[in-house]
Amino acid sequence: MWPLFTIQSRELTGRKIISRNLFLLSFLILIISHVSAAPIIENDVKLTNTTNANHPSWSPDGKKIVYAANQAIWIMNSDGSGQKKLYDGMAWEGEPVFNEDGSKIYFAAESKKAFSARYISIHVMNSDGSDGVKLTENSDCRNPAVSPDGNRLVYSSRESGNYDIWIMSPDGTENKRLTDSEGDENSPAWSPDGSTIVYSSMGDIFTIGINAVRPVQLTSDTYNNIEPSYSPDGNSIVYTSNVGGDYDLWILSADGSSQMKLTNYPSDEKAPVWSPDGTKIAYTSNKDGDFNIWVMTVKDSSIEPDKVEEVPVVNEKVINNEYVLKLRDYAANKPREFIGIVLLGSFLFVVLIVGTFLRRIS
Missing domain, CATH: 2.120.10.30 (TolB, C-terminal domain)
Incomplete structure (x- = not known):
């Protein structure tokens, strides 16, 4: 099974394993979690x-x-x-x-x-x-x-x-x-x-x-x-x-x-x-x-802390990155705009992964 937030790409010959941490995926999960938890x-x-x-x-x-x-x-x-x-x-x-x-x-x-x-x-x-x-x-x-x-x-x-x-x-x-x-x-x-x-x-x-x-x-x-x-x-x-x-x-x-x-x-x-x-x-x-x-x-339902899940710590470098923190704050203040950006980014990310996979098996 693949480790969480890690993709392992294997060549068909099995001689080479490419394993890399997906900083971007960690970032997206962190931001989406923050948007869902933000009070309105x-x-x-x-x-x-x-x-x-x-x-x-x-x-x-x-x-x-x-x-x-x-x-x-x-x-x-x-x-x-x-x-x-x-x-x-x-x-x-x-x-x-x-x-x-x-x-x-x-x-x-x-x-x-x-x-x-x-x-x-x-x-x-x-x-x-x-x-x-x-x-x-x-x-x-x-x-x-x-x-x-x-x-x-x-x-x-x-x-x-x-x-x-x-x-x-x-x-x-x-x-x-x-x-x-x-x-x-x-x-x-x-x-x-x-x-x-x-x-x-x-x-x-x-x-x-x-x-x-x-x-x-x-x-x-x-x-x-x-x-x-x-x-x-x-x-x-x-x-x-x-x-x-x-x-x-x-x-x-x-x-x-x-x-x-x-x-x-x-x-x-x-x-x-x-x-x-x-x-x-x-x-x-x-x-x-x-x-x-x-x-x-x-909004009452959004300001009750017992209903808010903690933001998952998905990657220490993501948590401590100053640009991520600024974007996370932007997500909290403008959730609608940022959700659109996140959805577009997620779509492009999936296209990139699928394209890479298809090139490897072709």
Whole structure:
């Protein structure tokens, strides 16, 4: 039997065996596998036209998006209309999120006491921008996220020296530290059932139960994997990674067993968060120059990592070839065009093999 991806051509006399590795066939299988596994972005719309817009967050009903831009907190309709500045304390404000019923917005802001250094604190205000209250003092506290039931607030704090994950009541009381490591833990987000928190630490994605002792590591590579967020069904986690050099959006199964690339633009895409109905992802990107808020519509069946088969490792030289990697990314972004190219290439390849065989037996 012929070895996989190898053709052995035998002369009729049996005195000579020609065996060669089919780099092209390996390449085609790799590309076709990648195309079949690629998620389909049906729509990708730019919502803002400003500078340094970042950290979008959906309202629970999916009708509003709160975000930060130019060191202030803004809100808009989910289609980009009705953009309005909610809060500008003349210092840095960012990382806004809605509470469980959309009536309040939590955010981080730079603070300063007399004769002391500046620090970042967590604030809360009504969703119309009124009645702002500071909840934390002294040490840096940021990245707030409200639990699904509204009873707890997770955040990252430098109270112990480096950033750890903490939980407190929505009014700023009953603080409890969840993690304690030598590295920084940031960007915590709740699972839909409120039992687990996902976060990033030292370039990898981790989860920890609210009553657990040890975290669970989901990624383990040399890249910077940050800003994780659960899907509404809890099966997947969208996050940011610089695997290709630029920051792109990736999707990871909730248990860390599989992952796939969602975007591949020559720019940075960051801070992704799913819409409440799971059909859209809001994020920030500088693909038009300045960082702005974008929303993509993603086909549900294509973004579930547990339904995506791993790309087969058919040839190490193929996997590591820079031109193949570029073509693979092209296949992910323009699957219809590339499928046509692959089919034409496959046809020509078959013609070449058949022609060679016929010449040898003639």
